[in-house]
Amino acid sequence: MSSSTRQPRRSDTRQRIQDVALELFAEQGYEKTSLREIAERLQVTKAALYYHFRTKEDILVGLFEDLTRPLDELVAWAREQPRTLETKQEVLRRYSRTLGSAAPLFRFMQENQGTLRELRIGVDFKERMMGLVGLVEPEGATLIDRMRCMSALFTLHAGMFALRDVEADVEKRRLAALEVATELITTAHAGTGTARPS
Known part of the structure; x- marks a missing residue:
């Protein structure tokens, strides 16, 4: 993609702050990272940092807005499509690519679930995920x-994070997880989920 057709980022400074903050959050945890440390890593003053973000949560909210924008676009697209198995499989393919492009943020989410439960973005993201589940479920689905x-x-999440130690490159893991996820959706769509006696 040429630089003339590439979608512009909000601002290079804002993006750098988010990238560095995410690195520090991953290295030492969200709670243990201060705005001062973020400013020092960036070699800027705290005042320069405050110009873009007042709090650590503001930085995290900005990161999540960048992540959830393609997720919201995917949900909007899926709602306009026929509720067929093919549409649901395409939702999985698109979501898998979204995960791949936002791997550092999803890794942060995976490793900081306790922190996220305390922040409003954790609730917002959970609601989006439940909306996505609703889009891939067949009508009248059994439990x-x-x-x-x-x-x-x-499974798509596991392909990005839980299987990090598996000897395969990131793309192979993503595609393997996508294949398993697609099998699950296909089975659910076939209506084979009958209850078994205990």
Whole structure:
């Protein structure tokens, strides 16, 4: 993609702040990272940092806005499509690519779940995820098939993070997770989720 057609970023300074903050959050945890440390790593004054972000949570909110924009676009697209298996499979493919392009932020989310529960962005993201599950579930899904659909999305997450130690490059892991997630959605769509006796 040429620089003339590339979508402009909000501002290079703002993006640098978010990137450095995410690095520090990953290295030492969100709670243990201060705005002063972020400013020092960037070699800027705290006043310069405050111009863009007043708090650490503001930085995190900015990161999540960047992440959730493609997710919101995916949800809007899916709502306009016929509720077919093919549409649901395409939702998984698009969500998988979104995860791939936002891997550092998703890694942060995975490793800081306790912190996220305390922040409003954690609640917002959970609501978006439940909306996404609803878009891939078949109508009248049994409990088992609903579990399959939710598991399909978690499988995509696992492909990015839980399988980091597996000897395969990131793209192979992403595609393997996508294949398993697609199988789960396909099975749920076939309506095979009958209850089994205990």
